[in-house]
Amino acid sequence: MRRVFLLLPILILLMASCELYYEEPVQTGTVHIVSIGITYENEPDGHDYLGDLPGTVFDARELSDALSQQAMRAGWDSTDIEVTLLLQEGTDHTQKTFDDLGYASRNHLENTLATIAGVATADDLTIITYSGHGIEGTGELLMAHTQTSGPVDISEDSPIVVTPEWLHARISPIKGKKLLILDSCYSGVFVPESPSSSSWVYDNGIDDWYGKYFSDEEYQIPSFVVFTASADSDSYEIQFGDHNHGVFTSALLAALGWNHTTKKIANGAPPAAQNELLSIDSLYKYIKKHQAFPVRWSLFTIGENVQHPMITGGAMDMVLFSY
Incomplete structure (x- = not known):
């Protein structure tokens, strides 16, 4: 019993000193926001095999607006915030549509990321959001197709x-700092190992996790974090007023203080901020608490849709904005 009492002050100290895991926020440099939304409505005639996702474009547009407004609230000048939207909406599948630089093809994504890599500095923050399909069981993302006819190829080499x-x-x-946000099915496969954690979705067992946790590797503040809507399961859309959103994205927008009517963020620090950070x-904490779907089954939710978000593991946290 005495040892328990001795441990209590240590635990309290550790809990009270969680802010030590934060790095000093850098409110300089450029904020690069790349938001991708794909509805899959433009498959060639007679080949409508990919389910339509009407909420994805709303996800991309509203997330890019909410994030850019939060960056300005945190002190960035609007000229230091660069937003790129890669979208596919509507039914057009002509070559002219595919050639538009705002079309959400894989080539356009690759070129966008290469452009950012060519200019980004250590003070920059890059946020990439994706709302679209993830291949069942394996989680690979499906960018917008570039076929004028025939069935859309979703094979491994597509x-x-x-x-x-x-x-x-x-x-x-x-x-600089990079954040990848994925609202898609089976997106947990994109969560990488960190210097202080293992990804469960990469089939690591308890021995791998235990060995990593008690290894001699130093904790490092991550420069690249992945935030996903689900682990190794489906993600879902829900009706939100007059349009759809992903369940995860809806909670993320709420965490950012987004108002769907005014298309603006609320005054002050966003609801998810802690100690003005x-x-x-x-x-992550806010979304798990406020998400419309439960994060796990219980006796009261068996049979309901469950969706559990994931983030890159480790003791160190990444600060996005300071207020």
Whole structure:
């Protein structure tokens, strides 16, 4: 019993000193926001195999607006915030549509990330959001197709399929802090290992996790964090007023203080902020608490849709904005 009492002050100290995990927020540099939304409504005639996702474009537009407004609230000048929207909406599948630089093809995403990598500095913050399909069981993302006829190819070697390796390889060279937000099915496969944690979705067992947790590796403040709508399961859309949103994105917008009527963020620090800091952990906690669907089954929710978000693990948190 005496040892229990001795441990209590230590635990209290650790809990009270969680802010030590924050790095000093950098409110300089450029904020790059790339938001992707794909409805999959433009498959060639007679080949409508991909389910339509009407909420994805609303996800992309409103997230980019909410994030850019929060950056300005945190002190960035509007000229230092660069927003790129890569969208597919409507039924047009002509070559002219595909060639538009705002079309959400994999080539346009690759070029956008390469452009950011060429100009980003250590003080920059890059946020990439994706709302669209994830391949069942494996989680690869499906960018908008570029076929004028025939069935859309979603095989492993398809030019619209984005694997974790492909995307990580193009985000990692970008200097500064990077955040990848995915609202798609089975998106947990994109959560990488960190210097202080293992990803469950990469089939690591308890021995791998235990060994990583008690290893001699130093904790590091992450420069690249992945935030996903689900682990190894489906993600869902819900009706929100006169339009749809992903369940995860709806909660994320609420965490950012987004008003769907005015299209503006609320005054003051956003609801998810803690101690006037908006971090990945504070967003994660808010979403798990306020998400429309439960994060796990219970005796009262068996049979309902469950959706559990994930983030890159580790003790260190990434601060996005300071107020």
